[in-house]
Amino acid sequence: MSNITFTMLKPDSIRNKNTGAIIDKIIKDGFVIKAMKFTRMTNEQASNFYAIHKERPFFNDLIEYMTSGPIVAAILEKDNAVNDFRTLIGSTNPEEAAEGTIRKLFAKSISENAIHGSDSNENAKIECDFHFSENEIF
Ligand code: IDP
């Protein structure tokens, strides 16, 4: 699945009315939407999704933020999807993100940073399976 990545438009993107602009940017950058849903994660789901960060000092804030409102979750297809999408979203900290990236344009801080993108092909597969079942993928 090296041509697939997983994304979430995080709750601040929905609150700040950036959903449409961000999805437009993703499509114009050549990604094809294979699955998409508007949903809200439970505390348990968010804790499992971000389990790798369990010991980090920001973990509780991260779970609170990610469950604070709805998200848009999606599976995206493009050659070299994982790396190209990480380039499109920019650095975790928007202050360090390159001009024109989604985080530079739409993120307010390192914690509320607008969007998620998988960091490897292996995690993309895990994250797609976490949010979508086979019959939701086109
Ligand atoms: P990534 O989203 O760019 O892959 P990760 O290091 O995987 O960044 O962190 C996951 C999420 O946790 C970030 O997107 C951000 O929302 C939050 N986060 C990461 N580092 C910090 C921090 O130093 N302070 C507060 N929140 C952070």
Ligand code: MG
């Ligand atoms: Mg990450």
